[in-house]
Amino acid sequence: xxxxxxxxxxxxxxxxxxxxxxxxxxxxxxxxxxxxxxxxxxxxxxxxxxxxxxxxxxxxxxxxxxxxxxxxxxxxxxxxxxxxxxxxxxxxxxxxxxxxxxxxxxxxxxxxxxxxxxxxxxxxxxxxxxxxxxxxxxxxxxxxxxxxxxxxxxxxxxxxxxxxxxxxxxxxxxxxxxxxx
Amino acid sequence: xxxxxxxxxxxxxxxxxxxxxxxxxxxxxxxxxxxxxxxxxxxxxxxxxxxxxxxxxxxxxxxxxxxxxxxxxxxxxxxxxxxxxxxxxxxxxxxxxxxxxxxxxxxxxxxxxxxxxxxxxxxxxxxxxxxxxxxxxxxxxxxxxxxxxxxxxxxxxxxxxxxxxxxxxxxxxxxxxxxxxxxxxxxxxxxxxxxxxxxxxxxxxxxxxxxxxxxxxxxxxxxxxxxxxxxxxxxxxxxxxxxxxxxxxxxxxxxxxxxxxxxxxxxxxxxxxxxxxxxxxxxxxxxxxxxxxxxxxxxxxxxxxxxxxxxxxxxxxxxxxxxxxxxxxxxxxxxxxxxxxxxxxxxxxxxxxxxxxxxxxxxxxxxxxxxxxxxxxxxxxxxxxxxxxxxxxxxxxxxxxxxxxxxxxxxxxxxxxxxxxxxxxxxxxxxxxxxxxxxxxxxxxxxxxxxxxxxxxxxxxxxxxxxxxxxxxxxxxxxxxxxxxxxxxxxxxxxxxxxxxxxxxxxxxxxxxxxxxxxxxxxxxxxxxxxxxxxxx
Numbered sequence: 001x002x003x004x005x006x007x008x009x010x011x012x013x014x015x016x017x018x019x020x021x022x023x024x025x026x027x028x029x030x031x032x033x034x035x036x037x038x039x040x041x042x043x044x045x046x047x048x049x050x051x052x053x054x055x056x057x058x059x060x061x062x063x064x065x066x067x068x069x070x071x072x073x074x075x076x077x078x079x080x081x082x083x084x085x086x087x088x089x090x091x092x093x094x095x096x097x098x099x100x101x102x103x104x105x106x107x108x109x110x111x112x113x114x115x116x117x118x119x120x121x122x123x124x125x126x127x128x129x130x131x132x133x134x135x136x137x138x139x140x141x142x143x144x145x146x147x148x149x150x151x152x153x154x155x156x157x158x159x160x161x162x163x164x165x166x167x168x169x170x171x172x173x174x175x176x177x178x179x180x181x
Numbered sequence: 182x183x184x185x186x187x188x189x190x191x192x193x194x195x196x197x198x199x200x201x202x203x204x205x206x207x208x209x210x211x212x213x214x215x216x217x218x219x220x221x222x223x224x225x226x227x228x229x230x231x232x233x234x235x236x237x238x239x240x241x242x243x244x245x246x247x248x249x250x251x252x253x254x255x256x257x258x259x260x261x262x263x264x265x266x267x268x269x270x271x272x273x274x275x276x277x278x279x280x281x282x283x284x285x286x287x288x289x290x291x292x293x294x295x296x297x298x299x300x301x302x303x304x305x306x307x308x309x310x311x312x313x314x315x316x317x318x319x320x321x322x323x324x325x326x327x328x329x330x331x332x333x334x335x336x337x338x339x340x341x342x343x344x345x346x347x348x349x350x351x352x353x354x355x356x357x358x359x360x361x362x363x364x365x366x367x368x369x370x371x372x373x374x375x376x377x378x379x380x381x382x383x384x385x386x387x388x389x390x391x392x393x394x395x396x397x398x399x400x401x402x403x404x405x406x407x408x409x410x411x412x413x414x415x416x417x418x419x420x421x422x423x424x425x426x427x428x429x430x431x432x433x434x435x436x437x438x439x440x441x442x443x444x445x446x447x448x449x450x451x452x453x454x455x456x457x458x459x460x461x462x463x464x465x466x467x468x469x470x471x472x473x474x475x476x477x478x479x480x481x482x483x484x485x486x487x488x489x490x491x492x493x494x495x496x497x498x499x500x501x502x503x504x505x506x507x508x509x510x511x512x513x514x515x516x517x518x519x520x521x522x523x524x525x526x527x528x529x530x531x532x533x534x535x536x537x538x539x540x541x542x543x544x545x546x547x548x549x550x551x552x553x554x555x556x557x558x559x560x561x562x563x564x565x566x567x568x569x570x571x572x573x574x575x576x577x578x579x580x581x582x583x584x585x586x587x588x589x590x591x592x593x594x595x596x597x598x599x600x601x602x603x604x605x606x607x608x609x610x611x612x613x614x615x616x617x618x619x620x621x622x623x624x625x626x627x628x629x630x631x632x633x634x635x636x637x638x639x640x641x642x643x644x645x646x647x648x649x650x651x652x653x654x655x656x657x658x659x660x661x662x663x664x665x666x667x668x669x670x671x672x673x674x675x676x677x678x679x680x681x682x683x684x685x686x687x688x689x690x691x692x693x694x695x696x697x698x699x700x701x702x703x704x705x706x707x708x709x710x711x712x713x714x715x716x717x718x
Contacts, residue, residue: 029408036415043422044223044262048230051255056248091236091248 056090064163064170065098067112071167073104076144078126078133080115083171100160100171101126101133103144113146114158114174133157146177155179199403201384206391207406210284212413213277214383218376219414220270223421224308225369227263235315237361239354242317243435250432250535257535261425267309269421271450274305282484283501285493286389292485294382297375299481304372309448311364314357318534322436323445325360326352331458331470352438392494432535434715442677444524453515456522530638530711537631540639541717543623544660545652548643550620551635553613562604573604576621577629585618592617616647642712645705654696657716665696670718680710 067083078101085098100112101124113133117124122137132149133142140151147156161172186192203211234253236245249256278298281287287295314325329352333343347355400406437443447455454474461469480487492498532538540548554560562573574581583591591598592607592614607614624632646652652661657668671680679690684706687696701709 026404029404033404033408033411036411040415040418043418044226047255047258048226051230051253051259052233054254056252056254090234091241091244091252 064172067100067102067169067171069167070102070104070110070164070169073102073110075104075106076131078103078144080126081112081169085171101157102169105145108164110162110164110169111146112160112162112169112171114160116158117153118148118155118157118177119151119153199401199407201402202399203388203402203406204390204394205397205400206394207388207400209409209413210280211388211406212410213273213280215410216273216414216417217270217277218380220266220273220417220421221372221376223266223418224263224270227259227266228365228369230259231263232365237315237358239317239357239436242315242357246316246432247534251537257430258425261428261430262421264430265421265424265428267312268448268450269417270305271309273417274302278302279505281389283498283505284389284391284495285488285498285501287485288389288489288493289485291382291386291389294379294386295485296482297379297382299478301372301375301379302481303478304368304375306450308364308368309450311360311368313448314352314360315364316432317357317436318431318433319436319440319443320431320433320445322352322438323440323443324447325356327445328447329356334467335471336467389493429533430535432533434532434534437672439673446519446523449516452519453512456515456519459522530636530707532636532639532715536634537628539628539631540635541715542658543620543632543635543643544658545643545646546616546660547620547623548635548640549613549647550616550618551632552640552644553609553617554620555640557607557609557617575626577624577626582622585615585622588618588621589614612647638708639712639715641705642708645701645709646712649699657713665694668713669716671716672714673718677710677714680713681706684709 063086065083065085067081073079080099081102082097082099085096087094087096099115101115103111103113105111115123117135117137117140119135119138119140122135124133124135124140124142126132127134130141131144133144133146135141135151135153138152140153141149142153142157143149145156146159148154156177158174158177160174163170163172183192231249234245234249234256236242246260249260281295281298310328313328314321329343329346329348332346333339335342345359347353347357347359446452457473458466458469461467488501495502540551543551559576563576587598589611591604592609594606595602595604607617609617620632646657651657651668654665655661655668656663659669661668675683683690683696684699684701686698687694
């Protein structure tokens with residue numbers, strides 16, 4: 001039904017005469033209004049949700065960072081090593097100081113623990129008298145291999161991926177440890 | 182009456198809004214106001230989304246926008262919607278005003294509605310002006326240098342205005358903060374407030390009737406007129422969406438206040454003002470920059486008081502039609518003139534900073550390798566992007582990594598290294614094969630696309646760089662012999678002209694230099710200098 005006919009019917013007939021077509025027309029209008037606004041809402045809403053919820057593309061492969069020389073380390077004597085690491089933070093690349101507790105288990109095997117207690121993230125240290133890692137916050141105690149000896153820590157110390165090149169220790173990303181069996 | 186309505190009255194309010202009576206003649210010409218409101222909402226929404234990933238300080242602003250464009254999912258689309266939405270908003274607001282003007286809808290008692298509308302037009306333009314700076318690329322920076330200089334040139338007020346805009350003739354961190362503050366903190370609530378009063382006034386006085394409406398029965402706003410508004414809004418949105426997806430929004434290099442060669446141009450809707458300015462020289466400049474635009478705004482505001490005639494029929498409003506035609510003609514003429522006088526930017530040496538530019542980190546040798554890769558059409562068999570598999574192995578795949586020596590032997594006699602292969606031998610010299618291998622060693626699945634989009638001019642320049650052994654005396658991107666000065670960061674130290682002249686006759690500009698003169702075609706020179714100037718420091 002075209003607009004011309006509609007105008008004509010409005011002018012010339014009583015309301016009852018054109019009730020039926022005008023109801024169809026009204027439904028058509030309302031249907032379109034809801035339909036088109038739904039499309040617009042989806043076309044804005046879906047990209048917005050993806051924009052906010054999907055993680056941004058990573059710019060760089062995790063690099064191996066040189067932590068230091070481990071050739072002089074004594075087996076079974078943990079050392080805290082400090083190194084600089086680049087971290088991608090949004091649109092910035094930050095150069096940060098990081099630490100790792102490095103333990104030489106044998107000549108070919110070196111383990112590097114993340115510097116935070118797995119309980120609440122406090123910095124722990126090596127207690128030489130007891131030959132254990134001790135967290136001063138809530139007295140979590142870890143053995144030299146990182147397993148929990150006592151205290152509230154839920155899982156062993158986190159470990160960095162490690163690689164030995166010559167006498168140099170290279171560190172990869174910090175891997176979260178699995179819960180203790 | 183529902184529970185909610187009993188307590189808030191919201192349903193009654195919506196009902197009375199939707200079932201507002203409008204003149205029988207209302208129709209498609211009345212859709213522009215609603216479109217403007219809709220576009221304002223799109224701008225607010227996309228603007229807020231952009232702000233979630235944007236650092237409003239110079240430098241960081243640019244980096245965060247690049248982050249939005251190259252790393253955040255949908256970032257291109259959101260920025261495109263915001264960018265083109267601004268242009269579309271100007272168009273729709275001007276169409277809205279033109280319609281009101283032609284139909285004399287500003288007449289008594291609707292003078293205040295019109296005047297608020299003029300202020301809303303100015304606010305819309307203020308968004309354009311302040312938003313222009315926020316990407317902090319060269320275009321943003323130099324465009325704003327010009328607009329703040331104009332403000333400074335206003336007699337008496339100039340110095341104060343200049344200080345208000347954050348600097349004495351300088352566009353810096355303070356100007357940036359002021360523009361950002363205006364753009365996101367001051368203008369939006371001001372617009373919302375004025376829009377609300379504008380709509381309130383329209384409702385108070387009703388939509389202006391056309392001749393003949395007094396004898397015809399009134400219509401309801403809903404659903405017929407709402408339907409028309411919705412259709413118009415949908416069409417505008419569809420165009421906007423397609424533009425945001427298809428048309429590249431420029432992001433140039435980071436703002437460089439030392440770049441003396443940059444020719445700033447304002448956004449297209451300000452080009453007519455820019456062109457007007459050219460007619461006035463020296464002390465008269467203020468006429469073009471302030472007096473004329475000021476008078477034009479004043480004239481717009483006073484329209485309802487100048488034209489107090491009773492004629493409402495649009496076909497009889499010959500003066501109004503004449504004014505609109507003249508304005509359209511003048512605007513078009515000035516805009517076209519400004520376009521014509523814009524020096525054609527050499528688009529072949531443009532770099533799109535809205536895409537990853539990892540290729541800039543490649544050494545000239547590796548980038549020349551990209552050139553050989555393209556010239557030998559390696560990609561017709563070897564996919565380097567995951568979604569484009571080919572007959573040969575994916576060269577970006579780290580699991581098939583080979584040494585350079587292996588690759589070069591393979592390039593020369595493919596079957597000697599991979600028995601049974603159908604790959605033909607590559608007919609290139611040893612140094613060319615070296616470059617190709619060097620590039621392939623840098624290739625990973627992660628950077629394949631970012632290296633593959635290296636623009637042709639840069640690749641051509643790298644080939645030239647290799648062919649002339651520039652690297653045997655110059656370090657570029659950390660590679661080469663440090664006999665001559667390093668080439669990274671050249672753009673900071675030398676001008677384009679200097680570099681061009683230096684190629685022709687090195688000793689004239691650097692006495693005692695052992696660099697031999699070089700002759701390149703003008704196109705080669707363009708590519709080479711453009712490439713040298715984008716080498717990162």
